[in-house]
Amino acid sequence: MKIDILSLFPEMFTAVLHESILKRAQEKGQVVFEVTNFRDFTTNKHNKVDDYPYGGGAGMVLTPQPLFDAVKAIKSKNETTPKVILMTPQGRPFTQAIAEELAQEEHIVLVCGHYEGFDERIVEYLADDEISIGDYVLTGGELAAMVVTDAVVRLLDDVIVSDSHENDSFSMGTLEHPHYTRPADYEGMKVPDVLLSGHHKNIEQWRREQALIRTAKRRPDLLVSMSLTDNERALVAEIISEK
Numbered sequence: 001m002k003i004d005i006l007s008l009f010p011e012m013f014t015a016v017l018h019e020s021i022l023k024r025a026q027e028k029g030q031v032v033f034e035v036t037n038f039r040d041f042t043t044n045k046h047n048k049v050d051d052y053p054y055g056g057g058a059g060m061v062l063t064p065q066p067l068f069d070a071v072k073a074i075k076s077k078n079e080t081t082p083k084v085i086l087m088t089p090q091g092r093p094f095t096q097a098i099a100e101e102l103a104q105e106e107h108i109v110l111v112c113g114h115y116e117g118f119d120e121r122i123v124e125y126l127a128d129d130e131i132s133i134g135d136y137v138l139t140g141g142e143l144a145a146m147v148v149t150d151a152v153v154r155l156l157d158d159v160i161v162s163d164s165h166e167n168d169s170f171s172m173g174t175l176e177h178p179h180y181t182r183p184a185d186y187e188g189m190k191v192p193d194v195l196l197s198g199h200h201k202n203i204e205q206w207r208r209e210q211a212l213i214r215t216a217k218r219r220p221d222l223l224v225s226m227s228l229t230d231n232e233r234a235l236v237a238e239i240i241s242e243k
């Protein structure tokens with residue numbers, strides 16, 4: 001997969017893309033990152049990327065020319081046709097399902113806004129998609145692009161052990177079950193007996209129940225569209241009524 005990032009602050013990506021799993025994914029050839037400063041594409045004398053909003057008002061707006069030209073340059077030097085995605089609080093709320101959808105793409109371009117955001121012609125004519133990482137406003141799209149990149153790359157084949165993300169929260173529709181590791185007794189705080197039993201079927205059932213219980217307590221909205229057995233439905237109803 002290729003991930004291009006267009007940003008006015010490319011140095012912000014140095015640590016994130018060159019550590020841990022993202023670093024390993026690049027070394028193994030599963031992903032190629034390219035971070036470009038779209039200020040380099042300005043055609044005006046002062047390399048300005050923004051201008052005052054028509055109609056007045058506070059803040060500056062990103063002008064179309066540098067971003068249109070930066071995307072054109074990316075398209076002309078790659079054989080793939082990338083999906084151009086704007087980072088914006090007005091976009092589709094980012095979810096695990098969207099991360100899975102993007103992990104199927106061969107090439108994406110994540111565009112980081114700044115100031116008041118994008119001239120609307122960028123939204124209408126350049127972007128294929130718009131993504132928000134949550135209902136709050138950041139100063140720029142860089143952190144949002146990092147979040148999307150991290151969530152997508154860990155889903156690529158062989159980047160991490162596949163069942164470690166297949167059981168992750170949201171992948172199964174629920175939050176994930178609790179985890180425990182050694183020691184079995186830490187200052188009187190004990191690991192549930194079932195996990196020490198070696199009985200795989202019972203362990204699986206306990207994990208499923210725990211995942212349902214914590215989802216019912218913390219994120220009941222996730223359960224609305226899930227298909228549950230009669231027993232599971234009864235368990236969820238009990239937890240919800242206790243709440």
Ligand code: SAM
Binds near residue numbers: 086115133137138141
């Ligand atoms: N005036 C814009 C609005 O109200 O929709 C917000 C602009 S924000 C200060 C500057 C940039 O940060 C945006 O263009 C976008 O790229 C990025 N950004 C801010 N919040 C974001 C979020 N929740 N998700 C994704 N990107 C975000």
